[in-house]
Amino acid sequence: MNIQLSKKHSDIAPSVTLFVDAKAKEMQAKGINVIGFGVGEPDFRTPENIRKRAIYAIENESLGYTPASGLLKLKEAVCQKLKSDNGLEYKPENIIVSNGAKHSLYNIFQAICNPGDEVIIPSPYWVSYPEMVKMADAVPVFIDCPEEKEFKLDINDLLNAITDKTKALILNSPSNPTGSVYTKEELEAIAKIAVEKNIIVVSDEIYEKLVYDNTKHISIASLNEEIKDLTIVVNGMAKAYAMTGWRIGYAASNAKIAKIMGNIQSHATSNPNTIAQYASIEALLGDQSALEEMRLAFDERRKYMVERINKIPGLSCIVPKGAFYIMMNVSNYIGKEFNGTKIKGSLDFADILLENAHVAIVPGAAFGVDQLMRISYANSMENIKEGLTRLENFLTTLK
Numbered sequence: 001m002n003i004q005l006s007k008k009h010s011d012i013a014p015s016v017t018l019f020v021d022a023k024a025k026e027m028q029a030k031g032i033n034v035i036g037f038g039v040g041e042p043d044f045r046t047p048e049n050i051r052k053r054a055i056y057a058i059e060n061e062s063l064g065y066t067p068a069s070g071l072l073k074l075k076e077a078v079c080q081k082l083k084s085d086n087g088l089e090y091k092p093e094n095i096i097v098s099n100g101a102k103h104s105l106y107n108i109f110q111a112i113c114n115p116g117d118e119v120i121i122p123s124p125y126w127v128s129y130p131e132m133v134k135m136a137d138a139v140p141v142f143i144d145c146p147e148e149k150e151f152k153l154d155i156n157d158l159l160n161a162i163t164d165k166t167k168a169l170i171l172n173s174p175s176n177p178t179g180s181v182y183t184k185e186e187l188e189a190i191a192k193i194a195v196e197k198n199i200i201v202v203s204d205e206i207y208e209k210l211v212y213d214n215t216k217h218i219s220i221a222s223l224n225e226e227i228k229d230l231t232i233v234v235n236g237m238a239k240a241y242a243m244t245g246w247r248i249g250y251a252a253s254n255a256k257i258a259k260i261m262g263n264i265q266s267h268a269t270s271n272p273n274t275i276a277q278y279a280s281i282e283a284l285l286g287d288q289s290a291l292e293e294m295r296l297a298f299d300e301r302r303k304y305m306v307e308r309i310n311k312i313p314g315l316s317c318i319v320p321k322g323a324f325y326i327m328m329n330v331s332n333y334i335g336k337e338f339n340g341t342k343i344k345g346s347l348d349f350a351d352i353l354l355e356n357a358h359v360a361i362v363p364g365a366a367f368g369v370d371q372l373m374r375i376s377y378a379n380s381m382e383n384i385k386e387g388l389t390r391l392e393n394f395l396t397t398l399k
Contacts, residue, residue: 012131016366024360035387037375038360042242047290053282063274068266070097071277077284078250086219090252096261099272101206101236101249109136111260117167122153123368126176151178155189168200174207177367177374178327179320187220191227201231207323209240212299215321241283246276298324301377312392324378331371336398345370357394359387
């Protein structure tokens with residue numbers, strides 16, 4: 001075929017996290033015992049009350065199309081959740097329910113960006129942020145957030161990155177990939193600048209339920225009405241409720257932005273899965289005890305993993321306060337060789353580790369940091385122990 005295809009979309013990079021997971025599953029299908037620390041997916045079953053509500057919906061509800069932006073009852077449940085958990089007052093007209101939080105983010109950038117607009121992205125960043133910004137004809141602007149600052153945004157760096165083209169700032173707390181959580185004081189400083197400079201804050205809060213060490217999640221939108229009007233809150237069912245395959249996310253914003261997102265979605269996908277919407281109402285309003293059980297299990301794994309990694313010669317990590325990821329520093333092994341092949345960066349490290357030790361982790365290059373690797377503790381303790389043993393043994397073979 002000799003036809004010029006989309007130049008813009010031909011430059012979009014594939015998701016490295018999904019690539020690593022796909023390769024690991026391909027190896028597993030061949031009978032290879034691969035331990036996967038790659039994709040961000042809880043290893044728990046969706047709680048029973050949610051599963052039963054979905055079955056009830058199949059047997060008893062009308063399962064045709066819903067309004068494109070989501071069931072009214074689900075929007076009301078989202079509003080109730082945001083009020084009780086986050087102190088945020090919204091009406092259904094402010095809520096757009098989408099096919100996962102990733103879809104919500106895509107809608108957001110399509111709704112707020114014009115060609116040449118700049119979107120500030122703290123680095124390390126979730127792999128899809130830059131590509132979504134570029135798909136909206138906007139320009140990602142990265143701010144390095146080093147490990148010694150807990151991978152969090154420095155206010156002076158933020159001020160230096162702002163130009164007359166700055167449209168938005170992405171804020172992800174708790175963070176994927178770092179697990180960092182912003183304090184109220186840090187959020188207040190960021191909010192002050194956003195209000196003064198009239199910058200939209202895209203607040204990705206998908207991991208809000210997964211925080212540890214008495215850390216408290218605070219939504220930046222809850223600080224005052226001015227920052228609330230500028231903030232688009234993004235959340236969803238996947239991580240907290242172990243509903244990754246159900247594909248329900250939502251965004252809360254001022255009504256003007258919500259209307260544009262709803263219009264985009266009405267033409268792009270129409271409504272999210274109807275069965276999953278009914279199940280999500282139960283998830284938000286029903287028994288929440290399973291969430292704490294999962295959080296405590298994640299916390300136990302987190303503590304073990306941090307301690308074990310920091311005992312392995314040449315490796316280190318800081319203690320994450322949220323989500324279920326650790327950013328592992330492998331800089332001491334960049335430049336070493338395995339069977340004559342030089343490890344030039346995190347991509348090489350991840351590939352050689354998977355091929356030879358059968359352990360899947362995500363290279364830091366996917367998140368804008370080549371000296372680090374993202375390793376997930378959304379796995380059983382048995383697999384975590386075995387995977388880290390394989391990793392430690394693999395490192396002894398490097399020269």
